[in-house]
Amino acid sequence: MSDAELLDVGRWMRFTPSCNLALTLAGTATGSVWLLAGLALTMAVGALAPAHPFDVLYNTLIRPVTGTSSLPRSGTRRKITFVVGALWLGATAVLFASGHRSTGSVLGVLMAALILPLATVQVCVLSEAMARLLGPPR
Numbered sequence: 304m305s306d307a308e309l310l311d312v313g314r315w316m317r318f319t320p321s322c323n324l325a326l327t328l329a330g331t332a333t334g335s336v337w338l339l340a341g342l343a344l345t346m347a348v349g350a351l352a353p354a355h356p357f358d359v360l361y362n363t364l365i366r367p368v369t370g371t372s373s374l375p376r377s378g379t380r381r382k383i384t385f386v387v388g389a390l391w392l393g394a395t396a397v398l399f400a401s402g403h404r405s406t407g408s409v410l411g412v413l414m415a416a417l418i419l420p421l422a423t424v425q426v427c428v429l430s431e432a433m434a435r436l437l438g439p440p441r
Contacts, residue, residue, distance in 0.1 A: 339395050343395075346388040346389035381427075
């Protein structure tokens with residue numbers, strides 16, 4: 304992606320994390336097993352597909368209206384964060400489903416706290432940790 308394209312689409316790079324944050328908070332606040340499990344599923348799809356479902360939503364419905372560039376395909380590190388998110392949200396859903404509301408709430412709030420910097424200032428805590436441990440992406 305060129306610098307011009309990145310500048311054009313930069314603010315929209317927060318679309319998917321913002322959707323994930325809102326749905327994680329809603330699922331946690333309501334204890335909705337279905338919402339959390341559905342969000343875990345979208346994370347799993349994002350890990351396996353070239354793009355996260357919310358990226359596809361932006362590229363097909365929002366981008367034509369805004370006239371901005373398409374969001375780029377997900378790289379390996381981003382896909383790893385989706386795997387972690389799928390497992391984490393899946394565990395959160397299972398905790399709520401099995402009556403462990405307090406522990407489910409803690410996991411949900413922690414997940415939201417990890418998504419918040421990505422949704423607001425485009426800093427992915429997990430990607431930053433991977434970069435420090437493994438070096439920058441190639």
